[in-house]
Amino acid sequence: MEPAVVGAGPGPGEARDVDLAVVGAGPAGLAAAVTAARLGLTVALLDAGERPGGQYYRHPAPALGAARPEALHHRWRAFVRRDAELRTATRAGRAVHLAAHHVWAVVRDPAAGWRLHAVAGTGAEERPAAVTARAVLLATGAYERQLPFPGWTLPGVVGAGGAQAMLKSGLVLPGRRVVVAGSGPLLLAVAASLADAGARVPAVVEAASYRGYAECPGALLRNPGKLAEGAVFGGALLRSATRLLTGHAVTEAHxxxxxxxxxxxxxxxxxxxxxxxxGRRIPCDAVAVGHGLVPQLELATGLGCATRTAPDGSPALVLGPGQETSVPGVWAAGETGGIGGAELALAEGELAASAVARALTGRTLPPRRTAALGRRRDRLRAFAAAMGAAHRPGPGWTGWLRDGTEVCRCEEVPAGAVREAVTELGARDARTVKLLTRAGMGWCQGRMCGPAVAALTGEDPEPARRPLSCPVPLAHLAALPRTE
Structure with missing residues (x-):
């Protein structure tokens, strides 16, 4: 299968003019881009990755010569169809896929509507790039939520999603005997993938109890496919003799x-x-741990988009029936509106693109298609809410943190320093803790330690609000017009 045609990208000071700029080429962004192009819009699809698909449809490196990449994915056909549509739209001049474009800011443009600034390329080939668009659709995805524990900085301890990424993109295992731990349905998928690839998975350690799903029977009955999917993963664990421990957690790595x-x-x-x-001890040479996902909202909050607290405790965007945000001219789809999975992201991407096309040209998807997508979106969102509530971390998890356990790995801030900031120095929010301890000031800008610092402070995580969503060379900023 040929990759989608990659746009060369603008040079310094140059900008592309399109109807719609889509940020993120995962399931939501890919579905939105091809749907918008089908409805007659010109589309720029900007993504930090080299190939479309995002984290969910992550590809093995071409040099590895993988013969069956579909073996590592669920619903691969959904990706293949949309990837083919993107290539068709690119050849017809209706879309451009700008790969390796890290969008760091979206600002209003008096003439065109919006201007998106990006760092294009990597290493010595980095250059500034810009796209102007009449509308913006944010499909920026999510990153893993990590709850630290003693020993979590040891080599061999990786994120659950990170372990899956290693397998999908590098065709390698994090270890031969891997304990999968944390909370959320991703754990079952990761454990099954690792076991299928030849790893021994002695245990899947799930902190929550699946009894929480029983509190939302309607959402379960409306989504029998999700139950079937869980049964498939459960069967894979049984075949590999993997033990499922619910209501348990990895509290230390040795x-x-x-x-x-x-x-x-x-x-x-x-x-x-x-x-x-x-406590019991389980020998292993790797640990894949993650407590669900957190929406990546820096671009949205930088624009002033309204947020809410999702059932899993993470911040998410407030969205209307057409996936519109609270900022006119900006739409969003996928994990930005709350963690819900690829199937939901595909539906929301189509709905958002249809709403954008209606706003810009009056064209839209057929009413039957729109209604069916809306019903699917609402059904899957209900299941996502039940899932989030069932796996939301309980406040007592901080009880496994010793004072010497690093919470912020970038700045090497231990839990004891955060606790001291709260109990002795008067900090009442995560921002004050950050100023007193430097927790969250490192390279990841609090993406990894943010939930833990907020929990130790006694509050829910706040959405990140930054003028720049990723690192930007000073030369790129200095080259901007004075008006920006």
Whole structure:
């Protein structure tokens, strides 16, 4: 299969003019781009990756010569169809895929509507790029939520999504004996993928209880496909002799010769506080751990888009029936509106593109198609809400943090320093903790430590609000027109 044609990208000071700029080429952005092009709009699809598909449809590196990349993915045909549509739209001049474009800001443009600034290329070939568009659709996806524990900085401890990315893009395993831990349905998918690839997965350690789903029977009954999907993963774990431990968590990783060699798994009380004396040790050479995903909202919050607290405790965008944000001219789809998975992202991408086309040209998808997509979106959103509530971290998880456990890895800030800032120095929010301890001031800008710092402060995580959503060379900023 040929990759989508990649646009060369503008040179310094040059801008592309399109009807719609879509940021993010994952399931939501890809579906939005091809739908908008089909409805007659000119589209620029900007993405930090080299190939369309995002994190969900991550491709093996071409040099690896993977013969069956579809074996590593679910619903691969949905990607193949839309990727082919994108290539067709590109050849027809209705769309351009701007790969390796890291969008760092979206600003109003008096003449065109919006201007998107990006860092294009990598390394020595980095250059500034800009796109002007009448409308913007944000499909920026999400990143993993990490809750630290003693030993989580040891080599061999990786994110659950990171382990899946290693397998999909590099065709490598994080280890031969891998404990999968955290919370959320991603764990089952990761464990099944690792086991299919030849790893031994002695245990999937799920902090939540699946009994939480029983509180939303309507959402379950309306989504039998999700139950079937869970049964498939469960069957794969049974075949690989993997033990599922619900209501448990990895509370410590133990190292040997500079690498993880075992983990301690403890039973949790209802608030996720470790039960004293319940710990057991499981030998392993790798740990894949993650507690769900957090929407990536920097561009949206930089524009002033309204947010809400999703059922899983993470910030998410407030969206209307057509996926419109609170800022006129800006739409969003996929994980930005709350974590819900690829199937939901595909539906929202189509709906958003249809709404944009209606606003700009009066054209839209056929009413039957629009109604069917709306019903699918609402059904899957209901399941996502039930899922988020069932796996929302309990406040007691901070009980497994020792004072010496690093919370902010970039700045090497331990939990004790954050606790001191709250109890002794008067900090009442994560921002004050950041000023007092430097937690969140490092390279990741709080993406990894933000949820943990907020929990230790006693508050829900706040959406990140930054003028720049990713690192930008000073030369690019200096070259901007004075008006910007």
């Amino acid at each position: 190292g040997e010769d500079g690498r993880v060699a075992a983990v301690t798994v403890a039973r949790l009380a209802g608030d996720w506080r470790p039960v004293p004396g319940s």
